[in-house]
Amino acid sequence: MSTYLLNDRFVKDDEISISIEDRGYYFGDGVYEVIRVYGGTLFTAEEHIARLYESAAKIRMQLPYGEEEMKHKIEQLVRDNGIDEGHVYVQATRGAAPRVHQFPGEDIVPVITGYTKAYPATASQHEPVTLKSVEDIRWMRCDIKSLNLLANVMAKQEAYEEGHYEALLHRSGTVTEGSSSNMFGVKDGVIHTHPVSNFILNGITRRVVMECCTELDQPVIEEPMALEDVYNMDEFFMTSTTNGIVPVSAIDGKQIGDGRPGPVTEALMAAFDRKLPVPVESK
Structure with a gap:
């Protein structure tokens, strides 16, 4: 039986109880994170x-305990579930209260939940995707990792139904990011990606890739792409927590380069894999 995080306690499946009046259920009034686990290490x-x-603060939600305690609880969750490779999902909602749009009173405490999922870890040698x-x-605050993901879900489903791995989002022809990923193009040896703003989520894997670019003296231009x-x-290529770096072979049926991972992408995949806590196998 799996162990779950519920507020400040660790509980089993049959002990989980979330109110039907939870504001995450009503309004998507909450935030979340997904953290990869490699070799039992976050x-x-x-x-x-x-x-x-930061996301909680942006929606004016005060979590009941601090970042260090949260880290300890997530680490214990990984240990209790015996997760060697996989991820942890953590969510915080504003709490349970009668359904009105304005915030509930200060006596309503946010509800924190967390669970783990095990799956094999692989290095960033993925086959290209389309x-x-x-x-x-x-909405205009994509920098907040909120529970409001309906537009992302609809975009992903549209891409999936046509046989594609991911949706490349754009605002009137200006590329922002993916439905659950950040996007990078390479032209003449220079990486192009959307700058950090309210139009994208500054992905943690994106940040690691930017660190790799600095270490490799890889030129990067952060400005919107048409x-x-x-x-x-x-x-x-695209990046995400669950997939690392994934090369892209075609967009809207148009082949990118020769359809295979290019030298810049391959160099970054290798640099990214060197940062992982333990070596992982290539696909």
Whole structure:
């Protein structure tokens, strides 16, 4: 039987009880994080937890305990469930209260939940995937990792139904990110990616990739890309917590480069894998 985090306690399946009046259920009024586990070790845990608390602060939600205690609880959750490879999902909602749009009173305490999921870890040697461009109809605060993911879900489903791995989101032809990933193009040896702003989530894997670029003296231009320019990139890749770096072979049926991971992408995949807590096998 799995162990779950519920507020400040660790409980089993049959002990979990969430109120039907939880504001996460009503309004998506909450935030979340996903943290990868390699060899039983959390990868970039401090960065993920800091972002969780930053997202909570941006929606004016005070979590009941601090970042260090949260880290200890997540580590214990991993140990209790015997997770060697996989991830941890942590969510915080504003709490349970009668359904009104305004915030409940200060006596309502946020509800924190967490669980683990085990799956094999692989190095960033993925087979290339294809993308479909989809209009970005999300709200204007994509920098908050909130539970409001319906637009992301709809975009991902549209791409999935047409046989693509991910949706490449754009606002009237200006590329932002993926439905659950950050996007990078490479042209003439230079990486192009959307700058950090309210239009994208500054992914933790994105941050690690930017560190790798600095270490490799890899040029990067952080400015919005036009969708039409994306089709002419020499290389393209996406990043996310669960998948690391994933090369892209085609967008909207248009092949990128020769359809295989290019030299810049391969160099970054190797640099990223060197940062993982333990060596992992290639696919």
